[in-house]
Amino acid sequence: MWRATLILCHVLVPGQLVQSPDELRTTITPQNCGLSCVRQGGPGCDYCRISSDDVNAALGLTSKNQFGTCLPWPCFKLLGEEDPGICNHYVQAPTDVTIEFVPDPEPKSDTMVVSWKPSQYGITFLRGFQVILQPLGGFGVACQLFLFQKNLTLSASHAQKVYKSEPFPGLFLGSDFAVTVMALPVPEKWEHFYQSKIFSTRSCAEKNGFQRCKADWYPNYIDVQQRGTVISITFNLAPPNLDITSYFSYCSANGKTTYTEIAPNISRNQTHHTFELRDLEEGSNYTCEIAANEMDAVRKLFKFQFERRGAASASPCWTMVLPVGFAVVCIFGVLLAVLRQTPCIQMKKPSIKSDLIEQLEEVKAQEEVLILSENQKSRPRLLICYSSNDGPAHVNAVMKLAAFMQQHMATQVCLDLWDFLGLAEEGSMAWFCRQIQESDFVLVVCSWGLCCKGGTSAQGSLDSEVMVGLIGAEVGRAKSDGKDLSKYMAAIFNYSKETDIPTELGLVFRYKLPADLLLLFSQLHQVRLHTPGRYMKINNISDEDFALSPAGQALQQAISDTEEAMKENQKKILDSEEGGKEGNANA
Template identity: 60%
Template sequence: MWTAAIVLYQVLAFGQPLWAQDGAITPQKCSLDCVREGGPECEYCSISRADVEKALGFNSIKAFGGCIPWPCFELLGKEDPQICQHYVQAPNDVKIEFVHEPNPKSDTIVVSWKPSYYGIAFLRGFQVSLQALGGSSVACQLLLFHRNHSLSASHAQMVYKSDPFPGLSLGSQYAVTVMALPVPEEWAKFYQSKIFSTRSCAEKNSLEQCRKDWYPKFIAVKQDGTTITVTFNLAPPDLGITSYFSLCHANGEKKYTEITPKSSINKTHHSYELHDLHEGTNYTCQIAANEVDAVRKTFSVQVLPTQKADTVPLSVTASLALMFPLCLAVLILLAVFLAALTTKLQIKKLYLKPDIIKQHHEDDTQENVASLPRNGLDPPRLLICYSSYDGPAHVKAVMKLGAFIQQHMATQVFLDLWDSLSVAEEGAMAWYCRQIRESDFVLVICSWGLNHRPCPPEPEVDDDDVEGDRQMGFGSNCSNAVVQLIGEEVGRAKARGQDLSKYMAGIFEYSEETDIPTELRLVSHYKLTNDLTLLFSHLHGVALHRPGGYLKINHISDEGFSKLPAGAALQSAISAGEMAMRAKQHHWEEGSE
């Protein structure tokens, strides 16, 4: 009896670290040697990157944060080769949980999932990777069961968790992938991906703690003659906001006012004046902190006519009394004339066509608001194709363009770098063929390396840089075959008289129109970022101009594009791509001499 109690106590003691308060199984901190030995204290282990590098004998890929195709035979197959020869299907029910993060500028998540029924008895562990959309940085965790551990079908209902992923940027999109291990010899559906967004600053820290999300809640307007005084509450000192701005507009006229309060006078409220406003006019005004993408508070200002009290001398009053009968007679004659004229105009108005009246009103409108058509609930699907022969700087510019389009142009973007596992599973050409078939639009980013084949010799670089490019996927790209495939589709559509709007060609500012291949000369082409508005019009089928109005979207206009973080990142990437392209062209010219 005592022996049974001791055994039960030991089992509970070993199993206790695995279970969290919510019933999910969390990883333990243990070494790879402990997993190989199969100790009961290493049932579900988080393997460090140093252990993987030590076992494999080389440095893991830095650009992928230690995420590599799981080398089952190298890590565990030497003791028992049968461990790595079984099929395991992808996990399911992948969820994202936000946990406490003391840094107000970042988020921390934990990923949870359930294993599949298929192959669960041979399941050796999981690999969880996290990638920022629009970037190449990847974080990875390797989670293994001990060698003698065998899961039964009942474990498919248990929830497994990863270690925390800290330091995620607020208001950003990420893709998390959970892979079942071992990876089968014949690749199938062995992983599950999920795209999510981190919390905004206001969601995590409350509105009062965010610079760009803060806006004044108290606004009071007072008129003194033609001067309008506006009083509003200042931001908390912790935010460090020292400058504000106000923008008022009416009848096509805009008035901008910079506001710099003095904290020595009043630390909670500030008053400023609006000058040169027209009497009898209603203005719509906005006030906000002078920060990028700051939330604006809208309020109305009604400028009332001022009444001027004039003193009239007594002699003038007597003269007016004598002139009153004469003025009254003139007014009567004028009233009769106006009544006759009004009657004549009303008769003419009966013969005006309604469309002429509507056109007249439209001509008087200086600005019109154009809305997007709501034909469907799903955003358009856009596939972006490119060439990697122009180097990592060009590929980075393509990724930043895809991130900007997905975040600020209401479009779902598909890029091979964001779906590397599916590309590896299906094969590059099969993946591209499926995406071309399923996408609503296809945008080919044309460059020197795309149109000029074969690729010219690359400049001499260090071995580490070459290895890094190859690891990032810059060395292998089937852009030539994809462009030929798209060219054939365009040619067939043109021969049949079909619509060619599905296909587009684009070039960055450092490329020329001559870089567009002959196969794509029939489709619409855009120069980015100058033609972002035209690209938006193409993707959503909206007209940029119409009688009496035009479409203007602030965050893709010339003046508002660079104010967005994603727009600034894209602009920086294009500048870096231009510098790299010039350096390569200089090298090619020297090599040809």
């Protein structure tokens, strides 16, 4: 059934085409033509975008399928069964899949275009392409179908051409997506016919500039002045279009931290604001940060030295004037004698200088900051397994965990929900076994439904008991051979219990999420979190900033929603059991 569902539509038998130099263009973009033009082989239909309405009309369909604009139908359906044999020809996957962002007037979203090159293997039988876009950590699939007209036959030279999709608009900024480009037709005996690529959309600051983004804006002008025992700090305000009305500041020295809420009066000054710090310790070096009072706002870091200036003195007592004056004269004489024997020393008036105000990338107070690169090459491959018996809320929590780990934990995550084509091609058991062997780590997200006999797991229709049994057998084999067991891990969310971890996984490392995300990161990357006198702080994963990133907020919300859903399910179960008992009593 899956094979019949995912084999994509194409067009009539290819003919021959005589190529001219003008036709051998480097880049080919879609044409505005329909399925009828493709079937007739008319002019201007060389490379057409086929809409879902066209195919639905050709197939006599009235409702949309589960993949939205994707059109997974057997290829001979659109041929009118004129030549079913064409579906068995071999066409290899496209190459050089590339993502290009194009101008988008909407500030909160991105628009991208996919480009690729066809493989020279089987290019004579190539009838078109299908591009599938899927968000990582969310639901929904967007597809575009492109077909060649019936009389077009490509030669090996076309493998150097670049084919492009139409724009995919409305992609949320700072989000992860997977794009898959398939070569058509897909034969009944499947080969490697598609190429996938994972990418991230731009951040708000990358697309619009930080002056137009609440979370990315920060003051770029800070001036510190000391007036007696008071420090005055002046900074530039956010642009009016960001609608930022309040700010905050932290200043720390000698283990003490001062928090200041700042509410500027824009009726007086719309560009800058000055606030004061009092009761500071003289002779101390202060490290401060200032930011807009918005979620996940970027903080501007700076420091200054506080010195005591011109303290007022009380009226002198005349009985002390003479002794003090005599002592001063003696000290002055000694100093004068010393100065005659030493080089001249220039005395400087204490003041706060501009070079004392520095921009810091990170505040390091007995901590070692680890910043992960998005293009980090050594990303361990992690297979995440789970059960769907606990409902869609639990599945959503697992998906949000996978998206968080993919984005912030420098991990290449393998999840069945992101590879439905591979599942359909190989079958759930073969796909699952291959992923276990090829992955560097295997994480089993345990829940009550995982231990239910006969329940379905995440991997297609694979039985939960079978999945746990396979992983348990791998763990037992590794243990008997004296191998390292760190490849296999078990985890539970806050709404699950330790007893939800199957006995087959009793030897593996266990984690409770999201509290143990740092420990999980440590195992994946073999990083020591604590060394003598310091500890490791990992951006977006540490306790203080986990929930500040959009992916962390989504994971936290998904866990909370699942906890509420499970409480409601348990209440329904208890109510039904009580209803059954009352019924038996009445009987």
